[in-house]
Amino acid sequence: MSRRIKWEHIVGLLGVLGMIGGHYAGLFVAPPERMMGDVGRIFYVHVPVAILSMLMFSVSGLAALGYLMTSRMSLDWLVESTVEVGVMLSTLLLILGSVWARPTWGVWWTWDPRLITATVLLLTFVGVMLLRSATTNPEKRATWSSVATLFAWVNVPITYKSVQWWRSLHQIQTPQDAISDPMRIVYHENMIAMILVLVWFVAWRWRIAKSAALAEAPEPLPEAVNP
Amino acid sequence: MIRQTLAVLRKELLVEWRDRSRISGLFFFAMAIVLLVAFASPSEAILARQAGGILWIGLLLASTRSLDQSFATEMEHGALEGLLLWPVDSRSIFYGKALANTLILLCVALAIVPLLFGMYGAQMRGSPTLLLAFLVMGCAALGAPGTLFGGIVAQARGSSVLLPLLLFPLVVPAVLAAAKGTTVVMEGDPMGQGGSWLALLVAFNALHWSLSGLFFGRVLEDG
Amino acid sequence: MPQTPRIKLEGLARRFGPRWAVARVDLDLEPGSSWMLTGANGSGKSTLLRCLATALRPHQGRLQYGDRDLWTHRNAIRPEIAYLAHQLHLYDDLSQRDNLKVWARMGNLKSDIDALLRRVGLDPARTDPVRALSAGMKRRLALARILLKSPRLLLLDEPFGALDPDGRQLVVDVVREIQSEGATLVLATHLPTSARHVCSQAVVMESGQITWRGLAGDLP
Numbered sequence: 201m202s203r204r205i206k207w208e209h210i211v212g213l214l215g216v217l218g219m220i221g222g223h224y225a226g227l228f229v230a231p232p233e234r235m236m237g238d239v240g241r242i243f244y245v246h247v248p249v250a251i252l253s254m255l256m257f258s259v260s261g262l263a264a265l266g267y268l269m270t271s272r273m274s275l276d277w278l279v280e281s282t283v284e285v286g287v288m289l290s291t292l293l294l295i296l297g298s299v300w301a302r303p304t305w306g307v308w309w310t311w312d313p314r315l316i317t318a319t320v321l322l323l324t325f326v327g328v329m330l331l332r333s334a335t336t337n338p339e340k341r342a343t344w345s346s347v348a349t350l351f352a353w354v355n356v357p358i359t360y361k362s363v364q365w366w367r368s369l370h371q372i373q374t375p376q377d378a379i380s381d382p383m384r385i386v387y388h389e390n391m392i393a394m395i396l397v398l399v400w401f402v403a404w405r406w407r408i409a410k411s412a413a414l415a416e417a418p419e420p421l422p423e424a425v426n427p
Numbered sequence: 428m429i430r431q432t433l434a435v436l437r438k439e440l441l442v443e444w445r446d447r448s449r450i451s452g453l454f455f456f457a458m459a460i461v462l463l464v465a466f467a468s469p470s471e472a473i474l475a476r477q478a479g480g481i482l483w484i485g486l487l488l489a490s491t492r493s494l495d496q497s498f499a500t501e502m503e504h505g506a507l508e509g510l511l512l513w514p515v516d517s518r519s520i521f522y523g524k525a526l527a528n529t530l531i532l533l534c535v536a537l538a539i540v541p542l543l544f545g546m547y548g549a550q551m552r553g554s555p556t557l558l559l560a561f562l563v564m565g566c567a568a569l570g571a572p573g574t575l576f577g578g579i580v581a582q583a584r585g586s587s588v589l590l591p592l593l594l595f596p597l598v599v600p601a602v603l604a605a606a607k608g609t610t611v612v613m614e615g616d617p618m619g620q621g622g623s624w625l626a627l628l629v630a631f632n633a634l635h636w637s638l639s640g641l642f643f644g645r646v647l648e649d650g
Numbered sequence: 651m652p653q654t655p656r657i658k659l660e661g662l663a664r665r666f667g668p669r670w671a672v673a674r675v676d677l678d679l680e681p682g683s684s685w686m687l688t689g690a691n692g693s694g695k696s697t698l699l700r701c702l703a704t705a706l707r708p709h710q711g712r713l714q715y716g717d718r719d720l721w722t723h724r725n726a727i728r729p730e731i732a733y734l735a736h737q738l739h740l741y742d743d744l745s746q747r748d749n750l751k752v753w754a755r756m757g758n759l760k761s762d763i764d765a766l767l768r769r770v771g772l773d774p775a776r777t778d779p780v781r782a783l784s785a786g787m788k789r790r791l792a793l794a795r796i797l798l799k800s801p802r803l804l805l806l807d808e809p810f811g812a813l814d815p816d817g818r819q820l821v822v823d824v825v826r827e828i829q830s831e832g833a834t835l836v837l838a839t840h841l842p843t844s845a846r847h848v849c850s851q852a853v854v855m856e857s858g859q860i861t862w863r864g865l866a867g868d869l870p
Contacts, residue, residue, distance in 0.1 A: 505738070505739055509735075512704065
C-alpha cells in the first residue's frame with residue numbers, strides 16, 4: 201500500500217478549510233438578506249447543495265452512459281460513488297430546505313412541485329442504490345444500475361424546471377446580478393469549497409469501490425490437466 | 428419486427444387468457460384499494476374530487492402485481508432465456524410484453540372507472556375521449572418502464588420488494604400527470620390544464636417506450 | 651441446407667463469481683461431427699454447452715463459429731443453434747399445440763405442428779395445459795420445440811433424463827435425422843450408454859477441464 205498521501209485528501213483538506221471560512225463568512229460577515237434577514241443566510245449552503253446534487257446526478261448519468269457504451273468497470277465505480285454522494289447531498293438538501301421553510305413559510309413541509317420533484321429524485325436514486333445492493337453478479341450489477349441511473353437522471357431536469365413549469369411556492373432561479381457583491385463572493389466561496397469537498401468524497405468512494413471490486417476478483421485459472 | 432412483436436403480444440394475451448384468474452385477481456385488488464380509501468375517507472364531498480387520484484393509486488399498485496405475474500410465467504421454465512436464444516429480436520420481445528402489460532392494465536382501469544362514477548359520485552364534466560386518452564397514456568406509462576424493470580428484478584434477489592421501490596419513483600411524474608388529468612376531466616377544467624398534463628404524459632411515454640426497447644436485450648443477457 | 655461451419659474452442663474459460671466452472675477448454679468440432687460430454691455433476695458440461703448456445707459469454711479464450719466469433723455475432727448465429735436445456739422453456743398454462751404455435755410464430759418459423767407433435771410421440775388432440783403433463787411428456791414437447799428450427803448445431807443437455815426406453819429411442823431417432831442433414835451435435839450426459847448410439851467422439855470433464863478425449867466407443 202502506498203504511503204503517499206492521495207491527491208484527493210489534499211483537495212478535501214482545502215475544501216474543508218474553505219467551508220469553514222465560507223460558513224463563518226456566511227454567518228457573520230455577509231450582510232443580512234433584504235427581505236428574509238438572517239434566515240436568508242442558509243442560502244449560502246442550500247443553493248450550492250441544490251446545484252451540486254443535480255450536477256452530481258448528472259455525472260452519474262454520464263458515467264452510466266459511458267459504462268453502457270464501453271463496459272469499463274472504472275465507470276461503474278464512478279456511478280457507484282457519484283450516486284451515493286448524490287443521495288447524501290439530496291438528503292441534506294431536503295433537510296436544509298425544511299429548516300429554511302419553517303421560519304419562511306411557517307411549515308416544515310408542503311406539497312409543492314419543487315419539493316415533490318426533489319423528493320422523487322432522491323427516491324429514484326435510492327432505488328438505484330438498492331438495486332446495486334440486491335445484485336451479486338458484478339457485470340449484471342453494472343449493466344442494470346447503469347440503465348436505472350439513466351432513467352433516474354430524467355428526474356433531474358424535471359426537478360430543475362419544476363418551479364418554472366408549475367406554480368410553486370419555491371423561488372425561481374435568481375439571476376446573478378440580483379445579488380449584491382459581498383453576498384456573491386461568499387456564495388461563490390462556499391460553492392467552490394463544497395465542490396472541493398465533493399471531489400474528495402467521490403474520489404475516495406471510487407477507490408473504495410475499486411478495492412471492493414478487486415477483492416471480488418476471480419481465482420487464477422486452475423493448473424492445466426493434460427489428457 | 429412488427430410481426431414478431433405482434434406474435435409476442437399474442438402469446439402474452441393467450442397465456443393471460445388461459446389463466447383468467449390472474450386478470451380478475453388484478454381487478455379485485457384494484458377495486459379493494461379503491462373501496463378501502465372510500466371507507467377511510469372522512470366526507471363524501473371530498474371523495475368525488477379524489478376519485479382521479481385514487482384510481483391511479485389503485486392502478487399503480489395493481490401494476491406491480493401484474494408485472495410480477497407476467498415475469499413469473501417466464502421464469503417458471505426459463506422461457507425468458509428461451510426467448511432470448513430464439514430467433515426473435517429482443518426489441519420485439521420488449522414491445523410485445525410492454526403492450527400486453529399496458530392492455531391488461533387498461534382493462535382493469537376501464538373496469539374500475541364505472542365504480543368511481545357509481546360509488547365515489549364522480550362526475551364526467553369533460554370529454555370521455557380525453558378521459559380515455561389519459562387512461563391509455565397512463566397505463567402505457569406504467570407498462571414500458573414496468574416491463575423493463577420487471578425484467579431486471581425477475582433476475583435479482585428480493586424481487587417483490589425491489590420492483591415497487593425501483594418503479595414508483597420513476598413513474599411518479601406520469602402517475603401525477605395521469606391523476607391530475609383524470610381529475611380535471613371529471614371535475615371540469617376551468618383553467619385548461621388538461622392539455623399540458625396530457626402533453627407531459629405523451630413526452631414521458633415517448634422517452635420511455637423508445638429507450639426501454641433499446642436496453643431490454645442487454646439487461647436480460649448475461650454480461 | 652448448407653454445411654455446418656467448423657467450431658473451434660481455444661482456451662475457453664467461464665467463471666461464476668470467483669470460481670471457474672470451465673477452464674482451458676480446447677475443442678475442434680468438425681462439421682457434422684458428434685460429441686459426447688461426460689463427467690460427474692458439477693464438472694462443467696452444462697456450462698460449456700451454455701457457452702456454445704450463446705447463453706453465457708466466455709470470460710477467456712476464443713469460440714469461433716466458422717470464421718466469426720460466436721458471442722460477437724450471437725444474434726446472427728442464434729437461429730442456427732438448437733439448444734435443449736435443463737430448463738424446458740415452455741409455458742405451463744398453454745397446451746402442447748399452443749406452446750409450439752406461439753414459439754413458431756415468435757420466431758417466424760413455419761412448421762406443421764401436428765406432424766411435429768406426432769414425431770415426438772405426443773397426441774396432437776390433447777388440450778390440457780403443459781402443467782398437467784408428465785415429466786417425460788414435457789421433455790418430448792421441449793424436444794419438439796427445438797425441432798421447429800432447422801439447426802446446424804444441436805446442443806442437448808441430459809436429453810435422456812426423465813424418459814422411458816421408448817422416449818430414449820425417440821431422442822436417438824430424432825437426433826440421427828438431424829445429423830443426416832449435416833448438423834454438428836454436442837450432447838452432455840452423465841449416462842453414456844444411450845449417448846453412444848449417436849455420438850462418435852467423447853470427452854470427459856472434471857472440475858471444468860477436459861481430462862480425457864477419444865472415441866465414444868473407447869470411453870473408460
